[in-house]
Amino acid sequence: MSTRYDAHVLIVGGGATGGGLAHDLALRGLRVTLLERGEVTSGTSGRHHGLLHSGARYAVGDREAGVECIRENMILKRIAPGTFECNDGLFVAVCDEDLEYLEPLVEGCTGAGIPVQRLNRAQALALEPNLNPELKAAVRVPDATVDPMRLILRFFATARHNGADIRPYMEVIGLLVHDGVVTGAMVRDHVTGKEGEVHADLVVNAAGPWSERVAAMAGAQVPMTPSPGVLLALHGRYCNMVINRMHKSGDGDIVVPQRGLSIVGTTSWVVEDPDDLSVPEDHVERMYAEGSKLIPALRHAERRAAWSAARPLVGAAGAATGRELSRTFQTFDHAEKDGIEGFVTITGGKSTTLRGMAELCADVVCRKLAIDEPCRTRENVLLPHTAYYSEAVAA
Amino acid sequence: MSRQEHPPGGPAVTQTGQDDIRPVRVYRYKRGDGGERFDEFEVPVGPHTTVLDALRFIQRHHDPSLAIRHSCMHASCGTCGVQVNGREQLACVCSVRDQGEEITVEPLANLPVLTDLVVEMSGFFARFPHEHPIIRSSGSPTDGENAEVHLEGDHEVTLELAGPLHHHPLHNDHRAAPPAVDFVRFEDCIECGLCLSACPVAATSHDYVGPAALAAAERLLEEPRGVEREDVLAWAGRPEGVWRCHVGFECTRACPADAIPAERIMALRRELTFGGPDDKERKR
Numbered sequence: 001m002s003t004r005y006d007a008h009v010l011i012v013g014g015g016a017t018g019g020g021l022a023h024d025l026a027l028r029g030l031r032v033t034l035l036e037r038g039e040v041t042s043g044t045s046g047r048h049h050g051l052l053h054s055g056a057r058y059a060v061g062d063r064e065a066g067v068e069c070i071r072e073n074m075i076l077k078r079i080a081p082g083t084f085e086c087n088d089g090l091f092v093a094v095c096d097e098d099l100e101y102l103e104p105l106v107e108g109c110t111g112a113g114i115p116v117q118r119l120n121r122a123q124a125l126a127l128e129p130n131l132n133p134e135l136k137a138a139v140r141v142p143d144a145t146v147d148p149m150r151l152i153l154r155f156f157a158t159a160r161h162n163g164a165d166i167r168p169y170m171e172v173i174g175l176l177v178h179d180g181v182v183t184g185a186m187v188r189d190h191v192t193g194k195e196g197e198v199h200a201d202l203v204v205n206a207a208g209p210w211s212e213r214v215a216a217m218a219g220a221q222v223p224m225t226p227s228p229g230v231l232l233a234l235h236g237r238y239c240n241m242v243i244n245r246m247h248k249s250g251d252g253d254i255v256v257p258q259r260g261l262s263i264v265g266t267t268s269w270v271v272e273d274p275d276d277l278s279v280p281e282d283h284v285e286r287m288y289a290e291g292s293k294l295i296p297a298l299r300h301a302e303r304r305a306a307w308s309a310a311r312p313l314v315g316a317a318g319a320a321t322g323r324e325l326s327r328t329f330q331t332f333d334h335a336e337k338d339g340i341e342g343f344v345t346i347t348g349g350k351s352t353t354l355r356g357m358a359e360l361c362a363d364v365v366c367r368k369l370a371i372d373e374p375c376r377t378r379e380n381v382l383l384p385h386t387a388y389y390s391e392a393v394a395a
Numbered sequence: 396m397s398r399q400e401h402p403p404g405g406p407a408v409t410q411t412g413q414d415d416i417r418p419v420r421v422y423r424y425k426r427g428d429g430g431e432r433f434d435e436f437e438v439p440v441g442p443h444t445t446v447l448d449a450l451r452f453i454q455r456h457h458d459p460s461l462a463i464r465h466s467c468m469h470a471s472c473g474t475c476g477v478q479v480n481g482r483e484q485l486a487c488v489c490s491v492r493d494q495g496e497e498i499t500v501e502p503l504a505n506l507p508v509l510t511d512l513v514v515e516m517s518g519f520f521a522r523f524p525h526e527h528p529i530i531r532s533s534g535s536p537t538d539g540e541n542a543e544v545h546l547e548g549d550h551e552v553t554l555e556l557a558g559p560l561h562h563h564p565l566h567n568d569h570r571a572a573p574p575a576v577d578f579v580r581f582e583d584c585i586e587c588g589l590c591l592s593a594c595p596v597a598a599t600s601h602d603y604v605g606p607a608a609l610a611a612a613e614r615l616l617e618e619p620r621g622v623e624r625e626d627v628l629a630w631a632g633r634p635e636g637v638w639r640c641h642v643g644f645e646c647t648r649a650c651p652a653d654a655i656p657a658e659r660i661m662a663l664r665r666e667l668t669f670g671g672p673d674d675k676e677r678k679r
Contacts, residue, residue, distance in 0.1 A: 039464040039474055039513070046466030046474075082530050087578050147581060149472040150529070169462050169510060190462040191510040193425035233469035240533050240578035258471050259581050260653060275455055279443065305488050306443065307468035386586075389517040 004029050007369045010185060010200035011035070012172050012214050013207035015045035016148075016351045017329075019155035020358030020377075021206055021365075026162035027380060028362060028373035033198060034164060035187060037171035040156055040388075041149045043274075044208050045351060047309035049231055049256040049265040051242055052076065052084055052144040053352040056091060056116070057249060059108030060101070065328060066112035072353045073142065076151070079355075080382050083151050085257070089143025089242030090124060093136040094293050098246045102137055105246060109141060116141055130238045130295050143242040145256055148351060150385040155354075157387035158380070166392075175203065175217040175343075182218050182334075182343040202365060205345040208312040209274035215345055220338040222345050226274035226310040229266035230283035232291070234301035238262045243294050251283075252290025261304055264291035268311075277308040314348040329357045331364050344368070415440045417491065419449050420499040421461065424508055433499070434458070440491045446500060447475050447486035450512070462511040470651055473587030476503050477512050483589040483649040503592035505605075519588045522608040524630050526622050527615065533580035583654040584610060590646035590656050596639050603639040606646035606656035613659035616666060631663045638664070 007030050011018045014036025022034045036042070055069030077084055093099045102118075109116040117140040124138035125131055131138075156166050174186035176197060184199035207214040209226035237257050245253035256263045264287040271277070284306045292299035314330050329349030334340040346361040359375045366373060383391070417440050424431040436457045438449040447465055454461050465475040468487050475486040478501040480494055491498060506514040590606040591597050597605050612631045615622045631637050640660050647657040 038462070039466060041466045041472075042464070042474075046472060047468050050471075082528055085530065085533075085579050085581065087533075147467075147471060149466045149474065169513065171459075188460070190460055191425070192427055193460060194427075231469070233471070237533075237580070240580065257580070259583055259585070261469070261471065263469070281443075305445075305469035307487070309468075386520045386523070389520045392517055 003373070005031070005369075005371055007031065007202070007371060008033065008200045009365060009369075010198055010203045012185065012203065012205050013043075013210070014038075014040040014156075014166070014168060015043050015206070015208050016041070016152050016155075016354040017045075017208060017346055017349065017357060017361075018204075018206035019045075019152045019159070020354040021204060021346065021361055022159040022164045022166065023155040023162075023382075024355075024358040024362040024375060024377050025365065026159045026164040027376045028366060028371070030365075030369075030371065032159065032164035033200065034156075034159075034166050035170045035172055035185065035198065036166075036168045037190070038168065040166070040168050041152050043210065044309050044312060045152055046149045047231070047307060048148050048351055049254060049263045050145045050148060050258050051089075051254065051256050051352075052146050053350070054089060054109075054141040054143045055112055055114045056089070056105065056109050056139075056141040056143070057244065059112045059114055060104045061248065062328075063108060063112050066108065066114060068328075068356060069352050070112060070114045070142075072356050073144070075355060075378055076352070077144065079377070079380060080151055080154050083154065083385070084144040084146050085240075086142075086144045087240045087242075087257075089141050089244055090119070090128065090131075091139040091141065091244045091246040092124065092131060092294055093138070093246040094132050094134065096136065099136050101247045102139065105139055109139075114141055128239050128241055128243065130297055131243065132294060132296055137246070139246065140241075143244070145242060145258065146351075147258070151351075152354070153385035153388040154382035157383040157385060157391055160391035161383055161387065172214065172217070175214075177218050177340070180339060181341040200342075202342050202344065202369060204361065204365060205343070206347070206361075208347065209310040211312065211345055211347040215332075215334070218334065218340055218343050220332075220334045220340050220343060220345070222332060222347060223315060224347065225270050225313045225315050226272070227268055227270050227313045228274075228277050228308045228310045229268050230279055230287065230306060230308050231263055231265045232284055232287035232306045233258070233304040234262045234264065234291075234298055235304050236260065236262060236297075236301050238295045238297055238301070245290070245294060250290075252287050252293075255291055255294055255298070262291075262295070262298060262301065264288070264298065271310065274310040277310060279306050279308050312347050312349070329353070331361050333364060333368065335368075415492075417496065417498065419453065419491075420497075421450070421453065421512070422499075422501040423461075423511055425460075425510060438491070442492065444491045445487055446477065446479055446484065446489040446491055446494075446498070449491055449498075450486060450500065462509075462513050464513050471585060473585030473652075476587045476589045476592065477501065478503060478592065483593045485587060485589070485651045488651065503588050505591050505594065505597045506588060514588070516588060519591060519605075519607070520586070522591075522604045524608065524612050524615065524627065526620075527582075527611040528620050529582045530579050531582050531614070531618055531620075533578035582611075582614060583652045584614075585652045587651065589649040589651060590654075593645040593649035595643055595645060596641050600639055602635045604635050606640075606660060607654075609637055609640075609663060610654055610656035610659040613663050616663070628663075628667055632667045636663075637667065640664075
């Protein structure tokens with residue numbers, strides 16, 4: 001650890017974004033407090049299907065996102081060993097129409113630096129015998145799977161070890177604003193039921209789909225369109241690799257194994273309130289229908305759970321399904337945007353790129369605080385997820 | 396924005412067409428608040444409403460100060476363990492309608508309560524053997540319906556490798572099936588603490604390491620991953636270890652992930668009693 005700084009950064013939101021940022025800033029020697037209204041990763045971050053993207057899903061339409069994913073995929077496998085099922089992924093063509101996506105996919109992956117290998121039907125079935133036996137072709141890419149919470153806990157654990165104060169069950173109920181400067185937050189502690197204030201030199205809004213609501217507490221604007229998707233968990237592990245449909249992103253285009261379960265995802269629509277998430281039964285039925293095109297046995301697999309998660313998409317309201325909005329992230333310095341000092345929002349993005357997002361946001365934070373420290377998160381191997389609990393005792 | 400239009404967890408579909416509203420009693424505790432109590436809330440229930448849906452409905456519509464743990468919503472992360480009518484459950488996969496007309500939700504037992512339904516998990520993790528990797532070998536997926544694979548020797552395939560994949564690269568010979576791959580998967584145990592809560596011995600014997608930790612140790616006998624067998628057996632055979640178990644099998648009954656802790660405790664006892672696999676063979 002290098003220099004310790006007095007500068008105190010308050011992060012609002014205990015998901016992937018906040019966890020990555022707390023770790024990055026703590027490694028740079030800043031004082032960090034992170035507040036989360038519930039358990040860490042209780043919002044969107046803990047609820048995804050468990051895919052560590054290779055970038056192949058984005059390589060055709062958005063090469064930049066593909067490059068970003070493969071870079072972060074390789075960094076995360078290095079800094080969080082033992083947290084991923086590194087079984088690769090397949091993109092599977094189950095009809096002639098899917099084959100039209102084959103060449104663009106291979107070309108896109110190659111262009112983005114994503115290792116890719118073509119497989120014929122027999123090769124694909126030898127790897128994954130439960131695949132649709134009528135499949136036309138497959139492409140193998142370095143997708144992996146992850147327990148979303150356990151990966152993010154490693155960031156929180158390491159941040160705690162480096163001095164960050166990670167506070168779940170501490171809800172931000174208002175921001176302290178004096179003369180156009182955000183100086184901290186009003187909080188309600190759900191452990192004691194008491195209210196209080198936390199003061200800071202800079203507040204970072206990392207509240208995911210709740211970012212618009214947190215920004216509004218300071219009178220700032222962050223246009224968010226929370227976009228839920230339904231995911232379906234089925235009893236039985238029908239594959240070891242991540243199975244993707246070989247066509248452009250759509251409903252029910254992925255099956256991800258998790259322990260003794262198979263997860264089918266997902267749909268996409270938009271809501272105004274990220275707490276208002278239903279699980280429409282027709283979406284569940286669509287997961288069964290689309291998932292079983294990839295793995296026919298899923299048709300009769302027993303339902304373990306169906307749930308919704310709200311993607312934190314950045315963009316104006318009015319979008320129809322959310323698929324037309326960007327999956328990349330944005331950092332807003334509200335001094336430039338709204339004339340409010342001491343307040344930064346980072347939002348959007350996806351779990352695979354959480355470290356990279358944090359690096360860019362931490363650069364903005366350090367610049368604003370006139371601190372010159374490099375990012376060290378590419379090399380720093382994270383503590384195991386269980387250290388989140390033992391570091392809490394030590395703290 | 397409309398208010399909740401559906402019962403949490405799914406659309407409003409009830410047999411009568413009437414809303415099915417049920418009372419849910421919830422354990423409450425805030426530090427320094429003068430003790431514990433139960434609050435009762437009314438929750439609309441649909442066919443797929445889970446206890447976690449009900450608790451989140453209470454947070455959103457009745458009392459935002461209710462503290463609960465949850466993350467993945469599908470029994471994979473292990474955070475939402477509670478007692479429902481006295482039985483250990485993951486709230487996210489526990490159907491409200493399956494619980495009868497009355498529902499009481501309490502925190503897990505044998506771990507200290509932090510607030511409301513939230514227990515402190517540090518004591519749970521402190522019990523585990525120091526080395527317990529969560530990545531294990533996987534093998535073939537279940538129920539291979541297409542196990543008969545016909546190689547298509549005349550099928551024209553070109554392999555244009557952009558570079559080797561990062562692990563177990565395939566042979567480039569398109570006529571051969573890819574070699575067997577050493578797939579990995581996560582351990583079954585999701586570290587939820589339900590087994591510890593259900594364990595009658597842990598309730599009275601506070602230094603007993605408990606079912607989850609012992610099951611993790613037994614997994615290291617099955618698949619050592621660099622850990623010495625003798626060290627595992629010495630750890631499991633300590634006074635706080637396997638001999639405390641009263642063989643009630645409550646842990647296996649409570650386990651939501653089929654990690655069979657009780658059977659693993661019995662396997663450890665057998666190993667400690669009879670020694671290595673040679674001895675087992677002889678007894679058969």
